[in-house]
Amino acid sequence: MSVQSDLRRVLLAVIAADIGQRLRSTFEICAVLAIVMLLVSLAARDYEEYLAKAEIAEAFTLILGAKTDLITHRAQTGRWPEDKEVSAIGVFSTTDDLGRFISRMTLNDGGAVDTWFDGRDSSERLANRRTTFRFARATAYDGAPYVLICAGHPQPPDTTTSGLDKTTVNPDDLPSICKGP
Numbered sequence: 001m002s003v004q005s006d007l008r009r010v011l012l013a014v015i016a017a018d019i020g021q022r023l024r025s026t027f028e029i030c031a032v033l034a035i036v037m038l039l040v041s042l043a044a045r046d047y048e049e050y051l052a053k054a055e056i057a058e059a060f061t062l063i064l065g066a067k068t069d070l071i072t073h074r075a076q077t078g079r080w081p082e083d084k085e086v087s088a089i090g091v092f093s094t095t096d097d098l099g100r101f102i103s104r105m106t107l108n109d110g111g112a113v114d115t116w117f118d119g120r121d122s123s124e125r126l127a128n129r130r131t132t133f134r135f136a137r138a139t140a141y142d143g144a145p146y147v148l149i150c151a152g153h154p155q156p157p158d159t160t161t162s163g164l165d166k167t168t169v170n171p172d173d174l175p176s177i178c179k180g181p
Helices: 002-077
Strands: 104-107 113-117 129-138 147-149 159-161
Touching: 002 104, 002 113, 002 129, 002 147
Parallel strands: none
Antiparallel strands: 104 113, 113 129, 129 147, 129 159
16 A cells, blocks of 8 residues: 555656646746736837827928928018918918828918828827927017927017917927927
């Protein structure tokens, strides 16, 4: 009996060790999968932020292309162009896709320019949102140049600005240059 009982104990020990090894392996696999899933979720969030900033960079590029024409019109006529005049003077189209992310640009009251994120490749994060770019000028000097104030940036002291800021993009998605001091 003692040989049989010893054999039984040895077999049970081997089986228990095998089960323990399998459980340990399963636990290690689960831990690795949890770490991989965490890294993927962080990477996805960072990618969404990167994509939002790329979309906003396109808005910057488009507004900088229109800036000179808008300021020239203001200097020649004494007023900002109306939305219906923009296409006629060749600044930008208010109806066509302008880029991958920006579908249109419009002038709101007072000469501020709205860029709309509903282009063919817009992300869900910015879809159907807009940024407003306003022109600011020092009030103390009539010949002062216009500077561009980007979406969400507070009005600098002692300046007058064109139009209202109607930005609907989440402030966290705006680049640091738009957030003010």
